Amino acid sequence: MLEQEWLNIYRETVRPLYGYMGKRTGGNQALTEDIVQESYLRALDHWNLKSVPDIPLAWLKRVARNILIDYLRQKKWDAKAGAEIYPDARGEGSEDTFESLEMFLAVTSLGRKKARILEAFYYDGLSVREIASEMAISERAVEGLLRRARQSLKSLLPDSTPNGGKND
Amino acid sequence: MTKTYEPDGRFVERLEWQLASEYRRANRLKAAPGKVAVPRRMVAVTLVAGVLLAGVAAIKAADYIRDSWRKSLEIARVGTEVQLKKAHLESTREMAARAETLASSGLIREEESQVLKLGVEKAALDLDRSLLNLDEVKASGVAPRDELYAPVMGGRDFVSERLKIRIKDVERDLELLGSRLDRAKQLVEVGVASGEELDRIQAEIAARKAMIDETRKRIDLRKRYVAGEVTAQEVEIGDRMAVAEKNLHEAQARVDSLMKQLERSQAQEAVGMISPRETSQLRYALDAAQAELKLAALEVDVLGRIK
Numbered sequence: 001m002l003e004q005e006w007l008n009i010y011r012e013t014v015r016p017l018y019g020y021m022g023k024r025t026g027g028n029q030a031l032t033e034d035i036v037q038e039s040y041l042r043a044l045d046h047w048n049l050k051s052v053p054d055i056p057l058a059w060l061k062r063v064a065r066n067i068l069i070d071y072l073r074q075k076k077w078d079a080k081a082g083a084e085i086y087p088d089a090r091g092e093g094s095e096d097t098f099e100s101l102e103m104f105l106a107v108t109s110l111g112r113k114k115a116r117i118l119e120a121f122y123y124d125g126l127s128v129r130e131i132a133s134e135m136a137i138s139e140r141a142v143e144g145l146l147r148r149a150r151q152s153l154k155s156l157l158p159d160s161t162p163n164g165g166k167n168d
Numbered sequence: 169m170t171k172t173y174e175p176d177g178r179f180v181e182r183l184e185w186q187l188a189s190e191y192r193r194a195n196r197l198k199a200a201p202g203k204v205a206v207p208r209r210m211v212a213v214t215l216v217a218g219v220l221l222a223g224v225a226a227i228k229a230a231d232y233i234r235d236s237w238r239k240s241l242e243i244a245r246v247g248t249e250v251q252l253k254k255a256h257l258e259s260t261r262e263m264a265a266r267a268e269t270l271a272s273s274g275l276i277r278e279e280e281s282q283v284l285k286l287g288v289e290k291a292a293l294d295l296d297r298s299l300l301n302l303d304e305v306k307a308s309g310v311a312p313r314d315e316l317y318a319p320v321m322g323g324r325d326f327v328s329e330r331l332k333i334r335i336k337d338v339e340r341d342l343e344l345l346g347s348r349l350d351r352a353k354q355l356v357e358v359g360v361a362s363g364e365e366l367d368r369i370q371a372e373i374a375a376r377k378a379m380i381d382e383t384r385k386r387i388d389l390r391k392r393y394v395a396g397e398v399t400a401q402e403v404e405i406g407d408r409m410a411v412a413e414k415n416l417h418e419a420q421a422r423v424d425s426l427m428k429q430l431e432r433s434q435a436q437e438a439v440g441m442i443s444p445r446e447t448s449q450l451r452y453a454l455d456a457a458q459a460e461l462k463l464a465a466l467e468v469d470v471l472g473r474i475k
Contacts, residue, residue, distance in 0.1 A: 003188065003191050003192065003195075006187070006191050007184065007187070007188060007191075008285060009342070010183075010184055010187055011184070014180055014183065014184075015175060015180075018173060018174070018175040019174070021173075022173030022175075023173055027173065028469075029176070029387065030174075032173070033175070033176075033179050033183075036183070037183055037186070040183065040187055041187075041190065043192060044191060045188055045194070048195070059443055135475065152248040
């Protein structure tokens, strides 16, 4: 990988990656910046040893998401030990249910399919039709999945009321 | 989800700079594909060590190849010598057998047959010497060494073995010279030959005896060296002394012989049997022999002082 290629990838992906992560961190700027930075550093190590993936942004998003999940899980353990929970999570977006870190962690703790559909709908702002197309299922199936995912999430977060996202 | 999540411009710029720096740093330390990155110092030390080891290995390999090549060449050379000596021995044996048959039937003199028999023995000794050389070359990888301070090879003292063969060889010469002397005496007694032949043979016998004495001294010296009683330097001086003493004896024998010849020549010249020129030639030969005798005596004297 040449330096120019590396910088081009960065310039093309930094804004979508930041947006992707910002939505999941509830708009927490410091946390988002840290995770984006860490994702690129991991990409540099990995891509230098192997090769640049076909879709660099997808790779970066997956890594950034995993970093965030690891971070939140660690924080949860710390909270159980008595530490302040998500000290940075009470930022500008904390009013929105789906813009809280606790909510994101709850979403990721659902099954893979439910988490995916909730993230696509609420965090990435995809429509039912777009999700159906991406997952190669019917729109009705997407709606069913979304409904069940919300119910599961509700059982995990009884005080929260998931709403938002795009409706067709 | 109506918010836009845009990164801060300064963050994007700073991260780009950091990632560019990280990229350069990573690629400076990056090893070749498929290899493990190691510190430069280690690489340098390894390279230097590698070059040195490669150099030593190359020298050793070159030495080995050269030594191996030299050994093969030497074995081939001495091996050929052995084959020639074998062929020579066979040929001499055949000649001796024919001569014996002829002598028994009275077609040739017994002395001639005797000479050929001695020739067979000398050829056999020659072959023994060559076989000894071959064994030494195989053991050492180099040409046979005759120095008294040469090392013992594979538990065998090739130097002494060769010297013993030399004594046997000279003893065969003495046997032959003894026969010739007896024959010459008979001829002189009956007046067929002059006393000059006798003197010449006697001089040769004296020289051979001196050679045997010198060889025995060398064997003794060699034995002392192998036993660690004398140093290589002492061996060298002792060896030179033995050769110098042999040369002295030979020179003395030659001078004695020439003096006798000159006396006879002068007597014959006085009665007009030979020309003055022949006497002059003998005188010059005697002068040269006496000069050699002086030199030999001087060498013995000098070596004796060093000793």
